[in-house]
Amino acid sequence: xxxxxxxxxxxxxxxxxxxxxxxxxxxxxxxxxxxxxxxxxxxxxxxxxxxxxxxxxxxxxxxxxxxxxxxxxxxxxxxxxxxxxxxxxxxxxxxxxxxxxxxxxxxxxxxxxxxxxxxxxxxxxxxxxxxxxxxxxxxxxxxxxxx
Numbered sequence: 001x002x003x004x005x006x007x008x009x010x011x012x013x014x015x016x017x018x019x020x021x022x023x024x025x026x027x028x029x030x031x032x033x034x035x036x037x038x039x040x041x042x043x044x045x046x047x048x049x050x051x052x053x054x055x056x057x058x059x060x061x062x063x064x065x066x067x068x069x070x071x072x073x074x075x076x077x078x079x080x081x082x083x084x085x086x087x088x089x090x091x092x093x094x095x096x097x098x099x100x101x102x103x104x105x106x107x108x109x110x111x112x113x114x115x116x117x118x119x120x121x122x123x124x125x126x127x128x129x130x131x132x133x134x135x136x137x138x139x140x141x142x143x144x145x146x147x
Contacts, residue, residue, distance in 0.1 A: 012115035016109075083105065
């Protein structure tokens with residue numbers, strides 16, 4: 001994984017993890033044991049979906065960087081769709097508190113996306129490979145011939 005991508009992933013995690021943990025603790029305090037379970041499941045869902053989406057995006061753009069925007073939008077749309085399906089399927093379960101699950105998932109997912117945006121905007125990434133247009137040997141010869 002390129003260092004820029006690792007920094008964005010780490011930055012997203014650093015922002016989303018504390019917010020998700022706080023949301024899980026609040027869920028546990030408000031809804032009890034089922035709220036804690038719902039919060040923990042939400043943390044796992046966000047972690048798995050967003051890390052898998054990031055890995056898929058890196059895989060899709062490894063050989064073709066020109067499709068990064070399209071691939072990013074596709075991966076994001078699929079993530080949000082799958083999270084919506086997950087919320088609908090498990091919204092009325094008796095295994096955990098559905099409201100605590102949904103709110104923790106929403107807050108953590110928004111924090112993750114916010115972390116990605118923040119680190120993407122503040123990191124200094126080259127968007128063009130810095131390759132010289134004239135080889136080093138030819139540049140010296142070119143300079144001599146111009147004088």
